[in-house]
Amino acid sequence: MQLYGYWRSSATYRVRIALSLKNISYQSIEINLIEKGGEQHSDYFHALNPTELVPVLVDGGLRINQSMVILDYLDEHYPQPLLVPITGEQRYLIRSLAQDIAVDIHPLNNLRVQQFLTHQMKVKECDKQKWLKYWIMEGFESLDEKLKPLAGKFCVGADVTLVDVCLAPQVYNALRVGVDMTKYPTLNRVYQTLMQHPAFIAAQPENQTGAPTN
Numbered sequence: 001m002q003l004y005g006y007w008r009s010s011a012t013y014r015v016r017i018a019l020s021l022k023n024i025s026y027q028s029i030e031i032n033l034i035e036k037g038g039e040q041h042s043d044y045f046h047a048l049n050p051t052e053l054v055p056v057l058v059d060g061g062l063r064i065n066q067s068m069v070i071l072d073y074l075d076e077h078y079p080q081p082l083l084v085p086i087t088g089e090q091r092y093l094i095r096s097l098a099q100d101i102a103v104d105i106h107p108l109n110n111l112r113v114q115q116f117l118t119h120q121m122k123v124k125e126c127d128k129q130k131w132l133k134y135w136i137m138e139g140f141e142s143l144d145e146k147l148k149p150l151a152g153k154f155c156v157g158a159d160v161t162l163v164d165v166c167l168a169p170q171v172y173n174a175l176r177v178g179v180d181m182t183k184y185p186t187l188n189r190v191y192q193t194l195m196q197h198p199a200f201i202a203a204q205p206e207n208q209t210g211a212p213t214n
């Protein structure tokens with residue numbers, strides 16, 4: 001199994017967490033999103049995913065992009081531990097909370113959106129930072145409210161679910177742009193717990209090849 005991704009990409013980070021939780025061995029292939037204009041735009045990567053976004057998972061003859069679909073694939077083929085229960089109403093809740101992050105928050109902060117704001121819209125750096133923070137804070141406010149009655153040790157109860165897999169990378173992004181996580185006590189508490197979990201530690205951006213060492 002090969003994972004094409006980037007150490008700082010939050011969508012790749014989601015997949016790394018799942019691979020690590022499920023103890024799946026894989027080869028990590030770095031696509032540097034920053035240097036030389038971004039390797040995601042190279043002919044080599046374009047042939048793999050014409051959308052020019054990471055991650056892409058290759059397993060034998062199968063090639064999947066979209067991190068949430070990759071996570072579905074991993075849950076189906078490597079069910080220990082499951083990120084989404086197979087039966088019961090809670091699976092819909094877990095999926096919708098995960099999508100609150102992956103579909104409604106994350107895309108507004110993506111690199112290509114930031115690059116468009118800077119180069120095409122001529123938005124000043126301080127206003128771009130305002131944009132990044134605003135959309136994360138807007139999403140975190142309602143997410144914190146939703147998780148308050150649901151959270152146990154993790155986002156939904158006592159076990160790690162797909163919501164935690166999406167939360168950790170999004171909080172990582174939030175901290176990078178200076179969001180004050182104390183405003184979101186439930187998210188903050190669960191994030192602190194996740195950062196002690198061995199599978200999450202192994203998947204952290206700073207623990208990947210390609211990350212700066214200092």
Ligand SMILES: N[C@@H](CCC(=O)N[C@@H](CS)C(=O)NCC(=O)O)C(=O)O
Nearest residue numbers: 009010011053054066067110111112
């Ligand atoms: N919906 C996609 C989003 C993928 C995505 O946005 N990837 C980012 C990194 S987190 C990327 O490759 N950005 C490159 C760019 O914007 O040029 C997924 O979940 O896989």
